[in-house]
Amino acid sequence: MTIQESGTTRPAGRPRSEKAERAIIEATLDLIGEGMGVSELSIEAIASRAGVGKTTIYRRWSNKEDLVVDALSTLKSPLPPLSGTSVREDLIALLDAMRRESGQARSRCVMNIAMSESDRYPRLMERFFKRAIEPRREALRAVIERGIASGELRPDLDVELGTAVLSGTMLWYTKWGPAGDLAPDLAERVVDAALHGLTP
Amino acid sequence: MTIQESGTTRPAGRPRSEKAERAIIEATLDLIGEGMGVSELSIEAIASRAGVGKTTIYRRWSNKEDLVVDALSTLKSPLPPLSGTSVREDLIALLDAMRRESGQARSRCVMNIAMSESDRYPRLMERFFKRAIEPRREALRAVIERGIASGELRPDLDVELGTAVLSGTMLWYTKWGPAGDLAPDLAERVVDAALHGLTP
DNA sequence: AATTTACGAAACGGCACCGTTGCGTATCGG
């Protein structure tokens, strides 16, 4: 053995192309980003878009769902840094990250899929949720729990209800708000409305 | 002329079957209610489900989109009666209607379509929005404006922000809340959280 | 009764995609 990678023998023959693999996943995300539902994605369209033979796709994934799972899993969810100075500031930081993401076509369409196809592709969505949704929800939950502990939030506050109010409101604007980008100060206004309530 | 209906001459020949028409629309809504996206609906599946020949469908609608528009338009949106005694009570009535609807598979799937396919079928969705979504939003808006006028809500409240907080929170529970039916007192809790805020 | 239109069923040619196979070429280890 001349070259050996961490104890695993490299199989003989030409190695699989990393470039092709990335191109396939990029093409998949592109098509999803253009509004394709999972059921409308065709392997042939992905192969064509990626400049790749169908063989190269089938060699790696046995079916479309597995491919989509892997493609969605590559979407990073970098949570914004939280200053920790106040609950209000941290909430604004989290919600403003949602606002910024909602401006990207790819993120919007992925969200569409997450919301509408979870019944038909439960396996796919379970994995995607764990990867992309759960960390954000957990961050929000942590901020709220910290706020309850510090007295910045009601001691009897239902944490889930708090997350629902905050991210649900942003979700509403994303889908049904005025067309185009969301107002830059939206997160701040939503947080203040949620914190202080609609009554005088 | 022997029998004449309200000034319009009935054309000769066998009249179109009202029963077949309803069966077609029912079948369409059934399939949508089972999780079908618009793009996955096939005329053949609808015809088969309705016990009808494809001819009978094509005679009435020239394409799938027109059929879906008509089918969705038959979905009633009976707004709940508002007591008008207080903003809080009216809001609870409106949000509880959303909660009850979210338990019905057909309503859930229609909502899925409304949220995820609005990019691909803008014409369809525009009409559906006007029919099913806009009246509810308008009712919510009216209650909020009345509350501002009566002093029950902040005088400087952004009406759209208020609707976003209320219906967005319900939306969040519908899609991402705990599985199964929503808690019967959810609307009340959401309204109180929105009215009084998350702070002590 | 004659005419007209609608009905359900079946079949049509066409198309897009399926998943697989064969081909000639490219890229690796030995």
Next chain:
DNA sequence: CCGATACGCAACGGTGCCGTTTCGTAAATT
């Protein structure tokens, strides 16, 4: 160089749906 594997490409037979047409029958008007 040799064997092995991956590559892009093209073609395969199969399937499901398209929108249309044909057929025999049913239900209305005149």
